[in-house]
Amino acid sequence: MSSHYEAPIREPLVIGDKSYHDISVEIAAPVLGKANKSWWIVFSIALVAFLWGIGCIVYTVSTGIGVWGLNKTIGWAWDITNFVWWVGIGHAGTLISAVLLLFRQKWRMAVNRSAEAMTIFAVFQAGLFPIIHMGRPWLAYWVLPIPNQFGSLWVNFNSPLLWDVFAISTYLSVSLVFWWTGLLPDFAMIRDRTTSPFQKKMYGILSFGWSGRVKDWQRFEEVSLVLAGLATPLVLSVHTIVSFDFATSVVPGWHSTIFPPYFVAGAIFSGFAMVQTLLIIMRKVSNLEDYITVLHIEYMNKVILLTGGIVSVAYITEYFIGWYSGSSYENYTYLSFGAATGPYWWAFWALITCNFIVPLTLWVKSLRRNIMWTFFVALVINIGMWFERFDIIVLDLSHGRTPSSWAMFSPTFVDIGVFIGTIGFFFVLFLLYARTFPVIAQAEVKTILKSSGEFYKRMRAENGDGHVDHVEQYPASAGPSTNVKHKKGEEDFNSLDTDVEKDDQEIRSNTEGLLDSQLKKDQVEAMLARIGTFDPAVQAQDNLQKITDVGPLMEQNLHQLGVYTYNQISNMSLQDYEVLNTIIDSFGDRARRDDWATQAANLKNN
């Protein structure tokens, strides 16, 4: 028997008195429920931004790259800034799912699904920019090493830009299969919970027919571990290679050997900031505060502190080396006195304030655990990291080696529009994801419930560490009743039984209230004769609320009439619906509209 011990000093990762079933219900809720008004409002805004971006992309492609603010000196600006920004954001997901898996960090399980989703959606946005910048995106396949009509003109494998193609497409596709493989058991959970035939079909396809055999799980865990082992160097390589785009050049400020590690740290820094931004909203909107707790937010803030610290050290190093080299060409690199006081001073100070000064507040524990402050800091870091890339690219190019070609860059509305469009696209994807995907890896959270759940931790605190939830060492000797795990204690269990009996008595008396005439009584008796009666001694009652539009009140009414099982409802005909209609006031025509009998038949056969 595996031990579920975890040091009591560790705060619980799952809050509340949760059972495995509660986890399924709460994580399936946003998918099975309906979208609320605020979701539609945000979605509409994102969609409008996305469409605006598409308009700008179409304008760029049909007119030419000249519609951007680029000039002869500054040939890379917003597009590459946005590209690097999005790729960087895409680093947190795989870091959480891969690196933290290797380090056996349990808190990753509540956030990895959404972080990976964010990764994939962010890399989509990143990929758009180089493709648009090609000017003729329909020729994008030229970056692939395929035999072609120009003799043997191959792509150049010495070029960091081509390395980028391989790195980012590998990263995107590996992240995608990692994500999807982890999703299979959770899609299967939704497939088995939903009562809508359409959802059942869709999630059946998405779950690839996952059945949860023990051998499947063994393979699943091995695959996750090996993928994590592969993705860890992969995630480090991707931003390393992105930094090579700059570091292998001879532009002052770009030609820097510390770029690879510093870019990777910066990517994780900005990625975690975006994860915080999204999850702080999502945990609220989807009621997942019990799973994504303040502790999770604090842990992520600690990663932000670490990577932000690395980035800050890199800034200081760059600044120092720029000055110490004594080279006049280093006088206007993005971290130098020249940059701090020159025409781009605002961009320089935006970088320093957003990435260096504001994140320092997270050293204070009360601020690190303050959700509003964390959200603010995360937004500031998102902005700061955009400025970091803008500074590296535009500032370094603007004051190059030849003073006669110094120039400034100003974006046009198309530059800005394309960027806003990708933000819109990103949020469209993320909002759709939040409504249709299980946003927390519920199967994995269930594995840590007994070690890190608040309820189980409290049980251990009360009963001692040796206590193992109600399981007798030799159950066969003590009889079955001692073994069946029940969340409540023995006495509660007994009282539950008597409750049921009391309910039965109440039902009989309550029936009088609903069946106020002899005619109605006869009708109900006739109906029960048709659909079958319920005998509590031999049958178990079903959860009627799984049927569409049956709420607690309707279920209670049905119980009062003696309807307890799917079997009974599946036997109902139009005649029986009529009877229900006359007896239950709030009934309306719901049964006919939603076809309760078919639904119940499906549920019964499950």
Added chain:
Amino acid sequence: MSGKVLHALYTDDDLLMQAVKETRKANYHINEVFTPFPVHGLDKALGLAPTRLAITAFLYGITGLTVATLMMNFIMIEDWPQDIGGKPSFSFIQNMPAFVPIMFELTVFFAAHLMVITFYMRSKIWPFKKAENPDVRTTDDHFLVEIDAANHDVDRLTKFLYDTGASEIKLIE
């Protein structure tokens, strides 16, 4: 496999582990176990052989490395050698450092994708595959053990399973 099996449902993972151990000790044959999440140590308790997927990943990785090496050697060295920035491409070894990023990426690409495809094939999961868990609750909070009942007294086996803590037992003919 003969037709008659018993489905025993458990509601707790620790209870399941214990039941599986006792069932095996009593020499009953467990055909299959369906669980909603990975129960650590269950594969060992059932006597399953360890999976060899990690080995395949290693082999696929080597394949990817080989593909990358052969591809870049052909393209950059044999088919169309060029003098790029005063660094001529006439020898693979001398030019190899520039090829390391792509050799690495393709190693990972091949290892990851082919391993996942192998996993899907071996576990027989793919789009449009129908799920085979006998009870929908096995993806929620129930653990189902399928026990071969063909050559056993069903009543005794049922009693035994009941004593191991099964909350529901079904006979499937």
